[in-house]
Amino acid sequence: MKRIRVTQGDKLFYALVDDEDFNYLNQYSWWLRDCKTSMYAMTKIDNAPVSMHSLLIREIPIGHTIDHKNTNGLDNQKHNLRIATLSQQQINRNIQDNNTSGYKGTSWNKCKKKWRAYITVKGIQLHLGYFNTLNSAAEAYNEAAIKHYDDFANLNIIERAG
Numbered sequence: 001m002k003r004i005r006v007t008q009g010d011k012l013f014y015a016l017v018d019d020e021d022f023n024y025l026n027q028y029s030w031w032l033r034d035c036k037t038s039m040y041a042m043t044k045i046d047n048a049p050v051s052m053h054s055l056l057i058r059e060i061p062i063g064h065t066i067d068h069k070n071t072n073g074l075d076n077q078k079h080n081l082r083i084a085t086l087s088q089q090q091i092n093r094n095i096q097d098n099n100t101s102g103y104k105g106t107s108w109n110k111c112k113k114k115w116r117a118y119i120t121v122k123g124i125q126l127h128l129g130y131f132n133t134l135n136s137a138a139e140a141y142n143e144a145a146i147k148h149y150d151d152f153a154n155l156n157i158i159e160r161a162g
Contacts, residue, residue, distance in 0.1 A: 001077060004052075006041045008032035015041040015052055015074045025052060025076075037093055038073035052076050057083065065089055071154065084152065087122075091145075091152045101134060103156040105141030119144040135159075 002022040003014040013032055017025055028043040030052065041052035053066045053076050060066065060083060067084035068075060071094050084092070095104055101115070109116045109130060115137035117128035128144055131137040138156040145153035 004030060004041070006030040006032050006074065008034065013039065013041075013074060015076055017052075017056075017076050018078055021056060021076075021078075025055065035073075036097065038068070038071060040073040041076065053081055057081055067092055067152075088149075088152045091149045092154045094154065101137075103134065103138035103141065103158070104154065105145070105156075106134060106137040117141050117144075119148060121148045 001016055002019055004017055004022065004026055006013040006015050008031060011032075015025075015030065028045075030041045030043050033040045033042045033049075033051070042049050043052070044050065051066075053068070053073075054060075056076060056078060057066050064083050064085055067082050067089045069080050069082060069092070071092060072080070095102070101107060105117055105119050105128070107116050107118070108114075112130050114130040114132060115134050116130055117137040117140035119126050119128060119141060126144070128137075128140045131140065135158050138158050142153075142155045142158075145155055
């Protein structure tokens with residue numbers, strides 16, 4: 001693994017790439033595209049913006065995109081890149097900015113005074129149950145994510161007491 005410089009103004013970041021891709025990618029100047037959910041290394045080719053990961057996976061079927069398995073848009077090692085549908089890529093997202101529980105697929109139900117777990121499958125939100133603890137709700141989401149999302153499941157990392 002090697003690192004390629006990526007700049008944003010006077011800030012410096014690094015993209016991770018496989019050794020065999022370093023010379024090819026390092027011929028370009030890279031800048032940071034900072035999206036809400038991730039950051040990506042970008043360059044210009046023929047005056048058009050191009051992402052680093054799109055130079056590594058060129059044949060993308062219509063309706064598909066490139067997904068970073070670990071959700072780090074600057075980790076462009078080939079083992080971290082895969083072709084995905086837009087739906088699969090959405091499944092692999094990190095927690096949204098407006099999340100208040102700290103875990104995917106969980107929320108506090110004021111009326112029941114319990115934690116609710118839910119998951120969205122093919123556009124339909126499925127209720128997974130109410131739980132006394134946030135960790136239990138997060139675990140219920142994880143189990144459902146594994147069942148419904150398979151390799152694209154982005155699981156909650158549950159903090160254990162003690």
